[in-house]
Amino acid sequence: MHLNVQIQQEDFDVADEIEALTTDEAGAVATFTGLVRGGDGITGLVIEHYPGMTEREIRHIAEQAQARWTLITGITIIHRIGRLSVGERIVLVAVASAHRQSAFAACEFLMDYLKTRAPFWKQEARGEALSWVEHRASDDAAAERWRKP
Amino acid sequence: MHLNVQIQQEDFDVADEIEALTTDEAGAVATFTGLVRGGDGITGLVIEHYPGMTEREIRHIAEQAQARWTLITGITIIHRIGRLSVGERIVLVAVASAHRQSAFAACEFLMDYLKTRAPFWKQEARGEALSWVEHRASDDAAAERWRKP
Amino acid sequence: MNVLYFAWVRQKVGRSDEVIEHGPSLRTVGDLALLLASRGGGYAEAFADLRRLRAAVNQHHVGMDAPLAAGDEVAFFPPVTGG
Amino acid sequence: MNVLYFAWVRQKVGRSDEVIEHGPSLRTVGDLALLLASRGGGYAEAFADLRRLRAAVNQHHVGMDAPLAAGDEVAFFPPVTGG
Numbered sequence: 001m002h003l004n005v006q007i008q009q010e011d012f013d014v015a016d017e018i019e020a021l022t023t024d025e026a027g028a029v030a031t032f033t034g035l036v037r038g039g040d041g042i043t044g045l046v047i048e049h050y051p052g053m054t055e056r057e058i059r060h061i062a063e064q065a066q067a068r069w070t071l072i073t074g075i076t077i078i079h080r081i082g083r084l085s086v087g088e089r090i091v092l093v094a095v096a097s098a099h100r101q102s103a104f105a106a107c108e109f110l111m112d113y114l115k116t117r118a119p120f121w122k123q124e125a126r127g128e129a130l131s132w133v134e135h136r137a138s139d140d141a142a143a144e145r146w147r148k149p
Numbered sequence: 150m151h152l153n154v155q156i157q158q159e160d161f162d163v164a165d166e167i168e169a170l171t172t173d174e175a176g177a178v179a180t181f182t183g184l185v186r187g188g189d190g191i192t193g194l195v196i197e198h199y200p201g202m203t204e205r206e207i208r209h210i211a212e213q214a215q216a217r218w219t220l221i222t223g224i225t226i227i228h229r230i231g232r233l234s235v236g237e238r239i240v241l242v243a244v245a246s247a248h249r250q251s252a253f254a255a256c257e258f259l260m261d262y263l264k265t266r267a268p269f270w271k272q273e274a275r276g277e278a279l280s281w282v283e284h285r286a287s288d289d290a291a292a293e294r295w296r297k298p
Numbered sequence: 299m300n301v302l303y304f305a306w307v308r309q310k311v312g313r314s315d316e317v318i319e320h321g322p323s324l325r326t327v328g329d330l331a332l333l334l335a336s337r338g339g340g341y342a343e344a345f346a347d348l349r350r351l352r353a354a355v356n357q358h359h360v361g362m363d364a365p366l367a368a369g370d371e372v373a374f375f376p377p378v379t380g381g
Numbered sequence: 382m383n384v385l386y387f388a389w390v391r392q393k394v395g396r397s398d399e400v401i402e403h404g405p406s407l408r409t410v411g412d413l414a415l416l417l418a419s420r421g422g423g424y425a426e427a428f429a430d431l432r433r434l435r436a437a438v439n440q441h442h443v444g445m446d447a448p449l450a451a452g453d454e455v456a457f458f459p460p461v462t463g464g
Contacts, residue, residue: 014180015164024187024235030256031163031180032249034464038173047463050387050456053440079463086173091464100181100260101291107179108253111464117442119456120463121388132389135460142250183381196380199304199373202357228380240381260381266359268373269380270305281306284377 001066002074002096005058007049009082017094021074026096030103032111038086041126045090045133047081050119054079061113065095068109069102077110079120109146116143150215151223151245154207156198158231166243170223175245179252181260187235190275194239194282196230199268203228210262214244217258218251226259228269258295265292299366301330303344304375307351310344320368327353328362330372344374352377382449384413386427387458390434393427403451410436411445413455427457435460 002021006012018029036045062075074096084090093110097103122133151170155161167178185194211224223245233239242259246252271282302315311334324330328348335345345351348362354373355364366372385398394417407413411431418428428434431445437456438447449455 013164014167015162018163018182022184022236027184027186029180029182029184031178031182032253033167033178033180034249035171035176035178037176037247048388049463050385050437050440050458053437053456056440057442087171098186100183100257104181104253104257104260111249111253115464116461118463119387119437119458119461121459122462132459133462135462139464197305198380199302199354199357199375202354202373205357206359264381265378267380268304268354268375268378270376271379281376282379284379288381 001072002076003059003062003066004076005055005062006078007051007054007081008078009080011080011089012078012092014092014094017076017078017092021076021094021096023073023096025098026073027098028100028103029094029096030100030107031092031094032107033089034091036084036086036088036090042086042124043127044083044085044088044125046083046123046125046130047090048121049079049081053119057118058114061110061117064113065106065109069097069106071098071102072106073097075106075110077114079114079118081120083125112139112143112146115139150221151225152208152211152215153225153227154204154211155227156200156203156230157227158229160229160238161227161241163241163243166225166227166241167245170225170243170245172222172245174247175222176247177249177252178243178245179249179256180241180243181256182238183240185233185235185237185239191235191273192276193232193234193237193274195232195272195274195279196239197270198228198230202268206267207263210259210266213262214255214258218246218255220247220251221255222246224255224259226263228263228267230269232274261288261292261295264288299368299370299372302371302373304373306376307344307374310340312340320366320370324366326362326366327355327360327364327372330366331362331374334374350376382451382453382455385454385456387456389459390427390457393423395423403449403453407449409445409449410438410443410447410455413449414445414457417457433459
């Protein structure tokens with residue numbers, strides 16, 4: 001299986017990533033793009049991570065997805081770090097599969113686990129003021145439902 | 150809400166479509182891209198549709214999604230028609246929303262309904278030979294689960 | 299009424315559309331399907347098993363028991379296979 | 382052991398990493414956290430409530446009861462907020 005994990009400051013192009021991911025066996029590609037959302041005075045985000053552990057955790061999560069949905073032919077996960085403005089892309093999860101159900105399910109699974117396992121931390125910027133984003137219990141609940149048989 | 154429905158022969162660019170769809174209120178974009186899958190001697194597809202009814206049905210499906218997931222800020226649905234080769238894009242469903250759960254759910258809902266309600270018909274091409282694709286009962290079952298309360 | 303055919307229904311009847319006059323014997327979509335089947339040839343083949351067919355009236359999915367009126371646009375086609 | 386701090390833990394302790402010698406009193410991650418809390422100042426603040434903290438040993442998520450050994454890479458951080 002094609003697996004591409006990248007932690008980077010640079011932006012990415014979703015179309016290019018889908019292109020790189022797909023083969024003739026892929027009938028379906030599901031993607032998720034996370035964006036810096038405005039509102040509440042927010043002007044941007046600052047994201048830090050734990051180099052080394054981040055890549056390791058994400059690869060581990062991707063291997064779990066592959067074991068669970070064997071029709072998957074490729075996974076790309078890109079997470080940006082550093083300072084991002086409102087409207088900028090933060091994260092991309094793209095899953096190619098033979099059929100759509102597994103592409104959707106794995107994409108959602110990967111996002112839920114990324115939110116609860118991958119060592120990233122966000123600060124919200126309101127002009128010069130920075131404040132740490134609190135972990136959301138709803139994200140734990142979202143990840144937890146994949147444990148059910 | 151931004152709603153863009155297109156039936157066309159021409160290809161599309163997923164990154165451009167996501168760009169056009171997103172606003173500062175969107176924190177999440179889920180997309181589904183359907184591709185012509187190879188294997189079993191297949192060299193391509195020929196897709197026909199019912200002009201007028203197709204657009205009407207797709208708009209109706211999109212309105213249902215919007216009523217169901219009120220956090221949705223935009224929906225783009227593009228379906229290609231005519232002759233397509235293995236590896237080419239067939240369909241794009243893109244949903245922008247404030248949060249990821251509604252983006253994922255609506256994207257999957259739209260694909261399930263597109264498969265069972267939108268008047269498109271596919272022929273598989275194996276070189277010069279064409280054969281009609283049979284409707285799959287599993288697609289009906291996938292659409293049916295959204296009726297549950 | 300304007301009657302449209304799609305996919306293999308179109309191929310079997312050998313045309314994509316035709317005009318059929320509405321009359322008292324054509325109360326429902328099913329009545330029209332039976333009339334078309336009675337023409338024999340490709341029509342009989344296309345309309346042999348109505349469970350394999352789907353219909354729309356004025357671009358809305360309907361069952362075979364849906365009523366017909368003069369001026370309706372009626373379409374017959376196989377179950378859809380898009381997406 | 383190499384000890385790493387991230388996010389507000391790093392800010393409160395005022396550094397991103399330091400070397401702490403492993404010894405018999407540091408049986409678990411929780412023992413190390415208590416040692417750090419006992420330093421007072423920003424350390425005491427960061428390690429005041431261990432339920433707010435998460436830890437990793439050698440880049441794997443662990444609980445506070447995870448054992449420590451010489452040469453381990455130990456990290457303390459808040460619950461993650463990526464994605």
